[in-house]
Amino acid sequence: MADLAYAHGVTLTESAATPSLLRVQRQGITFINGTAPDADEATFPLNYPTLVTSVAGAALLGAAGTIQEDITTVFGEGGSWCIINRVEHSDDPAVLQANLLGDAVSRTGIFAALRAKGITGYQPRVVITAGNTGSWVEDGVVSVSLTAAGSKMTEAPTVTATGGGNDPGKELPTLVAVLGEGVNAGKVVSVTVTQPGKKLSEPPVITFEGGGEDAAKVLPQATANVGDVANPFVSALNAITPKIRARGYISGPNTTNAEALRFRRTINGGRILVIDPKVIKNVDGVPVTKPQAAVFAGVRSRVVASDEGVSGSVSNKIIRTIDGVARTIMYPDDANYLNEQQVATIINERGGFRTWGSRLATDDQLWQFDSVRATADMINESLEDIYFNYVDRKFTKGNLKMMMEDGNAAIRVFKNNEDILGGRCWFPALNDPTLMANGKLFLHVEFEPVGIMEQIHITTHRNILYYRLLLDEVNGLIETGPLAVAA
Numbered sequence: 177m178a179d180l181a182y183a184h185g186v187t188l189t190e191s192a193a194t195p196s197l198l199r200v201q202r203q204g205i206t207f208i209n210g211t212a213p214d215a216d217e218a219t220f221p222l223n224y225p226t227l228v229t230s231v232a233g234a235a236l237l238g239a240a241g242t243i244q245e246d247i248t249t250v251f252g253e254g255g256s257w258c259i260i261n262r263v264e265h266s267d268d269p270a271v272l273q274a275n276l277l278g279d280a281v282s283r284t285g286i287f288a289a290l291r292a293k294g295i296t297g298y299q300p301r302v303v304i305t306a307g308n309t310g311s312w313v314e315d316g317v318v319s320v321s322l323t324a325a326g327s328k329m330t331e332a333p334t335v336t337a338t339g340g341g342n343d344p345g346k347e348l349p350t351l352v353a354v355l356g357e358g359v360n361a362g363k364v365v366s367v368t369v370t371q372p373g374k375k376l377s378e379p380p381v382i383t384f385e386g387g388g389e390d391a392a393k394v395l396p397q398a399t400a401n402v403g404d405v406a407n408p409f410v411s412a413l414n415a416i417t418p419k420i421r422a423r424g425y426i427s428g429p430n431t432t433n434a435e436a437l438r439f440r441r442t443i444n445g446g447r448i449l450v451i452d453p454k455v456i457k458n459v460d461g462v463p464v465t466k467p468q469a470a471v472f473a474g475v476r477s478r479v480v481a482s483d484e485g486v487s488g489s490v491s492n493k494i495i496r497t498i499d500g501v502a503r504t505i506m507y508p509d510d511a512n513y514l515n516e517q518q519v520a521t522i523i524n525e526r527g528g529f530r531t532w533g534s535r536l537a538t539d540d541q542l543w544q545f546d547s548v549r550a551t552a553d554m555i556n557e558s559l560e561d562i563y564f565n566y567v568d569r570k571f572t573k574g575n576l577k578m579m580m581e582d583g584n585a586a587i588r589v590f591k592n593n594e595d596i597l598g599g600r601c602w603f604p605a606l607n608d609p610t611l612m613a614n615g616k617l618f619l620h621v622e623f624e625p626v627g628i629m630e631q632i633h634i635t636t637h638r639n640i641l642y643y644r645l646l647l648d649e650v651n652g653l654i655e656t657g658p659l660a661v662a663a
Contacts, residue, residue, distance in 0.1 A: 195578055195581065195582055195585075196561075196562045196563070196565040196566070196578075196582050198558060198562065198582075198585065198586045198589055199558065199561050199562075200554060200558050201298070201299060201554075201557060201558075201561075202256070202257065202298055202299075202301075203301050203480050203486045203550065203554055204255065204256045204257070204301065204476070204477035204478075204480035204481055205256065205257050205258065205259060205298050205299065205300045205301055205302075205477070206250050206255060206257075206258045206259070206300060206301070206302045206303075206304065206470075206473040206474070206476075206477060207225070207258070207259045207260075207261070207289045207292055207300030207302070207303045207304070207422070208243055208246045208247060208250070208258050208259070208260045208261070208304055208305075208470070208473075209260075209261045209263065209276060209285065209286045209288070209289070209303070209304070209305035209306065210241060210242035210243040210246060210260070210261075210262070210263070210276070210305065210306035211240075211241035211242050211243065211262065211263060211264075211265040211272070211275075211276075211306060212237040212238055212240065212241040212242075212243040212244060212260075212262050212265075213238070213240050213241050213265040214237075214238025214239070214240045214241070215236060215237045215238050215241075215243075215262055216236040216237075216238075219236045220236065220237055220260065220262050221262070222262055222263060222264055223261060223262070223263060223278065223284040223285065223288055224261070224262075224288070224295065225259050225260070225261050225288050225289070225291055225292040225295050225296055226259065226260055226261075226262075226295075226296070227257060227258075227259055227296040227298060228247060228257065228258045228259070228260055229256075229257050230251070231247060231248055231251045234247045234248075234258075234260070237260070237262070240265075241262075241265055241306075242306040243260050243262060243306075245466075245470075246258075246304065246306075246470040247260065248497075249470040249471055249474055249497050250470055250473055250474035250477060251474065252474065252496055252497040253471060253473075253474025253475050253477070253478055253495070253496055253497055254474065254475070254477070254478030254481070254496070255473065255474035255475075255476075255477030255478055255481075256477050256480075256481055257298070259289075259292045259296055259298065259300050261285070261286075261288040261289070261292075263275040263276055263278065263284070263285055269308075272307070273307055273308070273408075276305055276306055276307040276409075277307075277408055277409065277412055280412075280415065285412075286303070286305050286409070286412050286413070286416065287412065287415075287416060289303050289416050289420060289422070290416060290419060290420065292420070293420070299420055299421070299422070299557075300420065300422055301421075301422050301423070301476075301480075301550065301553075302422060302423055302424075302425055302473045302476055302477070303413060303416065303417060303422050303423070303424045303425070304424070304425050304426070304469040304470055304473050305409060305426075305469075306467075307409060308407070309407065309409045309410075309426035309427050309467075309469070310407075310426065310427045310428040310429040310430055310439060310452070311407045311429065312404050312405060312406055312407055312429070312438075312439050312442045313372050313373075313374045313404065313405035313406075313407075314374055314375055314404055315343075315374060315375050315376045315377065315402055315403070315404065316349065316372030316373050316374045316376065316402065316403070316404070316405040317337070317349040317351075317369050317372045317373055317376065317379075317380070317400045317401065317402060317405075318369070318372065318401050318402065318403045318404075318405050319369065319400075319401045320335075320351060320366075320367035320369065320382060320398050320399070320400055320401070321398060321399050321401060322364060322365075322366070322367065322396055322397070322398045323397045323398060323399060324394075324396050324397040324398075325356075325360070325363040325364050325365065325396050326362075326363055326364050326384070326387070326393070326394045326395050326396035326397075327362050327363055327392075327393065327394045328362045328388075328390045328392050328393040328394065329355060329362050329363070329364070329387035329388050329390070329393050329395075330362070330387070330388030330389065330390055330393075331355065331386065331387060331388045332352070332353045332354065332355040332364070332386075332387070333353050333364065333384040333385055333386045333387035333395060333396070334353075334384065334385045334386045335351040335352060335353050335367055335382065335383075335384055335398075336351075336382070336383050336384075336385065337349050337351060337373070337380040337381070337382055337400065338380060338381050338383070339378065339379075339380045339381045340373065340376040340377070340378060340379070340380035341375075341376055341377030341378040342377065343375040343376070343377050345374070345375040346373070346374070346375045346376060346377070347371075347373045347374045347375065348373045348376075348380060349369055349370075349371055349372050349373035349376075349380065349400070350369075350370045350371035350373075351367050351368065351369060351370065351382070352367065352368045352370055353366075353367055353368075353384065353396070354366045354367070354368060362393075363396070364384070364396040367382075367398055372405040376402050378402070379399060379400045379401065379402050380400050380402075381400075382397075382398045382399060382400050384396055384397075384398075404438060404439075404441065404442045405442060406442035406443055407442075409426065410426070410442065410443050410445070410448065413426070413445065413447070413448055414445035414447070414448070417445070417447035417448070418445075418446075418447060421553035421556070421557055422447070422553075423447045423448065423449060423536065423546060423549060423550065424447060424448045424449070425448075425449045425451060425469040425472050425473050425476075426448060426449070426450060426451070426469055427451055427452070427454055427467045427468055427469050428440070428450050428451060428452030428453070428519060429452065430452060430453045430454045430465070430502055430503070432503075433452075433510060433513055433514060436450070436452040436453075436514060436519050437513075437514070437517045437519060439452075440517055440518055440519050440537050443537040444537060444538055444539055445537065445538065446536060446537075446538040446540060446543055446549070447536060447538075447549065448536060448537045449472065449490075449520055449534070449535075449536055449537070449546055450518065450519045450520065450537050451468050451469060451472055451519070451520045451521065451522075452514065452519055452520075452521060453468075453501055453502045453503040453505070453521070453522070454466060454467055454468050454501070454502045455467075455468045455471060455495075455498040455499075455500065455501055455502065455522065456498065456499050456500035456501060456502055457497070457498055457499055458499045463499065463500065465502045466498075468498075468522065471495055471497060471498060471531075472490055472520065472531060474497070475490055475493045475495065475531050476490045476546075478493070479493065485593065485594075485595060486547070486550050486551050486554050486595060487547055487548075487550075487551045487594065487595040487596075487625060487626045488547060489534050489545070489546070489547045489628045490520075490531055490534050490546055490547070491520070491531050491532055491533055491534040491628075491630075492530055492531065492532065493530060493531050494527070494528050494529070494530055495522065495528065495529040495530060495531060498522075498529055500529075501522050501524075501529070504524075505521045505522060505523050505524075505532075507523040507524075507525050507532070511523050511532050511533070514533065515532065515533040515535065518533075518535040518536065518537050518538070518544065519533065519537075520532065520533030520534060520535070521533055534546040534547060534628070534630075536549060545627065545628060545630075547625075547628060548625045548627060548628075551595050551596065551625035551626070552623075552625055554595070555586075555590055555595070555596070555623060555625075558586055559583065559586060559621060562582050562583065562586060563579065563582075563583075563619070566579055571612060571617075576603075579619065580601055580602075580603070580619075583601035583619065583621055584600060584601050587599040587600060587601065587621070587623060590623070594626060595625065595626060596623045596624055596625055596626060597623075597624045597625075597626060598623065598624060599621065599622050599623030599624065600621070600622060601619060601620070601621045602619075602620050603617075603618070603619060603620070604618050604619075604620045606618045
């Protein structure tokens, strides 16, 4: 817009009303959470996400721990950059797991992935971590349902669980009552499961004691719900990955196919790829079982960097860095059993070991494919970047028109790159003068990510009429061809 103040002569101003160019961030970066006790602390501080762009760049991590090996695997599979987070090693498994999990408030351990972009400038797209990610609690208390909230309690009552069956390995849960506020003051609004217990062959009896000195108080009543409980890595990944638009790749239990499926049923977050079984690598000539999440992460990074791009699948790709698998997966029987229930695996078919399966652990079938989720994440982030530049601009015809053109231009790029089948932008009827006067504008975008041909069905048929063709050909040879000469 013009400066309407007096200015004798010619004044030239370069318009700031320019289009916002499409910018796509790197989509193949892996976040690796683990240990490296011999690392140079100045280069790789504890719980500080650090960018590594090559295997050579990780030399100061040292060979001990898990990170160096995971980096080597990712790059060995053809992957690209990694962001590593080093946690303190401990020989005590419980302490080590606590270090790997870290803290959501201070963003340590696996939660350091939330700080990765702020520190390195790059957002990881796949998150992997050391630790026993394939464990779960068998028949623990998954939740507590309140049947009566109680009343007039001045403090949270003590919660006790008794019974739970006669399994010799039984452990009772640890529970904490949460007292309400405001209109729910004096009532228990929920019961938090701090330790689920395990091997409960029947629901334990829940009782409440205490709750303050008010003589009119009424204690609550509740029932326990028993089932398999996911490990804390799963809940951490379910909290982290949606915020940074990433997916978590984790190792399954590495025992049996049936237990791999049982483990998967403890997960439903939409961004976790379960992989089972683990892999075998020769270490100084000795076969050693290793987690396979880094293998899939490296393959995924390779696919992103190839002509397939972000919309390419991690499945059915040759694996370069392993010597075997910890449990033989027969194709197609075992593989179909696992894949149908959203467990990825490894098969040895058509010349080598291959990744097999790319369904995320979710009940939402629309978002179950890893590549579809990744494609939508890329487009959503790119659109956010484009429209960030429009925040606080004026409501003018030019700006609104340019917004629409910029969005549709981005959609065309993704369509031409074969990441989506098509899409469009439009202003919905929700835009109303009363909202627009308050600074609100609504823009709708639709697109459809390119899916994958996971299931190809071939039907073959017999046709005995080809014998007639055979006879016709022979008769032709007898009449005019070499058979006639021979006769």
